[in-house]
Amino acid sequence: MEGALAAKTLIVVVFAALCGAVPTTAPSQEDISKAQDYLSKFFSDVGVSAPNSATVFRSSLESFEDTLKKMQEFFHLEVTGKLDSNTLEVMSRPRCGVTDVVRYSHFDGTPKWDKPVLTYRITDYTAGLSQSEVDTTLAKALKLYSDVIPLDFKQSDSSAADIMIMFRAREHGDFSPFDGKNGVLAHAYSPGEGHGGDTHFDEDETWTLDSTGSNLFLVAAHEFGHALGLAHSQVQSALMHPTYVYVNTEGYKLPDDDRKGIQAIYGVRQTSNQPNPNPTPRPMPESAPDRCDRNLNFDAITSIHRRLYFFKDSYVWRRGSFWSGIRVNKIQSVWSGINKVDAAYENKKDNIAIFFEGDHYWGIRGKTVLPGYPKPLSAFGFPSSVAKVDAAVHVSFTGRTLLFVGRRFWSYNERWGRMDRGYPKYISREFPGIGHEVDAVFENRGYLYFSYGSTQKEYHYQRRRAVRTLSNYEWMAC
Incomplete structure (x- = not known):
């Protein structure tokens, strides 16, 4: 079982530990230790390619300073190679646990699903939300992708479903145990047979549908991107950016960078695949937004x-x-x-x-x-x-x-x-x-x-x- 799991790519959403007050003097040994751990997880060549692979920084080719410069450049910080307060602040943010890349990116070999309909099964639900709320939210997260690519999703009760979804705490059978509240939020595997696409959520987290706790829609949408073949993006507004940030989910659509990335794998969804023998009626004129709407927002x-x-x-x-x-x-x-x-x-x-x-x-x-x-x-x-x-x-x-x-x-x-x-x-x-x-x-x-x-x-x-x-x-x- 362990060998089969090692063949898949595991993606993890992590809340990095807060460093306390941002230092204004020389970094402490604790800061340096945390920085080394951060760089080993997200900016080393070892990465997190498999759930049973240790993430240890052992590169003989890059010094701590060189790797720190790589990280500072990625986040558009001043590239000094020094552990300053701005760099520590970025390291303290909640984020996903896979190695960082630029723009939208795909996993090595660009793995994808070669079928028009993917089935998914939820084997274990969270106690924090009703079953119907979880079903609706996960379906909504998957619809972000089916709206823009020719791939449909169907919930199933079959043990042979393509994507298996569960809410479990601590050790849950995949050699990558969760670490309790406010640590790892979830992880997912890239497309493929066996555990490919499987997505797991940490039941020790407080799962919600709003800005309190961990927003299930946003975390699930990010993880499903990995389950379909997307790696991380450097674009800050992208869903697949490694830093986890809550945004208003009402009317949420897949951001442009993520849409381009997923369409590069699966192609563009046509508005209709059905023949239409009847002439297309002239569309009704678009009306201007109501300028007196109390919820009016501007571009x-x-x-x-x-x-x-x-x-x-x-x-x-x-x-x-x-x-x-x-x-x-x-x-x-x-x-x-x-x-x-x-x-x-x-x-x-x-x-x-x-x-x-x-x-x-x-x-x-x-x-x-x-x-x-x-x-x-x-x-x-x-x-x-x-x-x-x-x-x-x-x-x-x-x-x-x-x-x-x-x-x-x-x-x-x-x-x-x-x-x-x-x-x-x-x-x-x-x-x-x-x-x-x-x-x-x-x-x-x-x-x-x-x-x-x-x-x-x-x-x-x-x-x-x-x-x-x-x-x-x-x-x-x-």
Whole structure:
């Protein structure tokens, strides 16, 4: 049995132990020991290829400093080879336990399932949720993949199901025992015969459907990615990024990086495989989102020529003077060739607006797209791991543009046309009171407005403090 298990790839979700206060002086021996353990698990060539293989750092080719530099480069930290406070903080985050790689990645040999329908069986349920809640949640996690690839999933009671799922504590028969609460969350095997695809959850954890405890949907969706053949991604917003972070699961769709990775293995799912002898009816015109919806959230916000533009899906609202009201248009009808805007800002000095869409950006003057665009994000100075910009704002009195990606942000020097040194930095540290992530941000009358979800923080930049909380719809003349 042990030999058969060693032939599969085991993937583990780990909550790394917190290091306590972040050191500001030389690292202690305890810090160094924890760092060595971290690097041996996630950045050595030994890896965790099998449940019965010891993860011990024994590389004669790489020193501790060289391996630490590799880790710092992966997480876009300052590459010093020194165990500084930022590096220790990253090491303390919850994460998955397989060796780290860049972008989406596949296991060696790209293992996959060669059948159109995969069966799965849940042999042991958690006591923290009802059986129906577990069934529904796991089916929802699998649907993330069946929505985008030609592979369907069917729950079965058969002992011959392709993917066997269980909730067990400690030793559970696969030579990889769980370690109790707040340690390893779950593990899964890559595709293949025998134990291939099998997924196990630690019953000592508190499994929930919200932000408390361990969110079953997010952990399961990550593990099922491994069970289908995905390894880890360096893209922070990817489901397969090694760091585990809770996000709002309502309406959650497979992020672009994960979608591209899984489609590279299985192909793209067609919307319908059934012949349709009848002519396709003309689709009903898409209606603009309700601007007075109390749960309204924005993709991007910016000022252009003293007017505020609010972007949502394929629409843009323009707010001029108080008495001119709100006008709505399709983005495409205003700026030809642009369908959606993820982030936007205006550099008033140069009379140019920059629109970010996916992995590229556009230069805009008025309603005209400037020649030479779109350009890739790398031309802006972003590393290859950044596949999307969440928010952007030009701070006029500093001459800097702030660009937000996940929980961090960059500072761009417009005068010199390059990123400032020392970035990215963490949003929550540099902008206390606004939270960890930003959907949209803009400057108005000397304040910055950070929008996340349906609310936003009015922020005094020079005093570094949040002044008040607003609802997004309050800008919509409702």
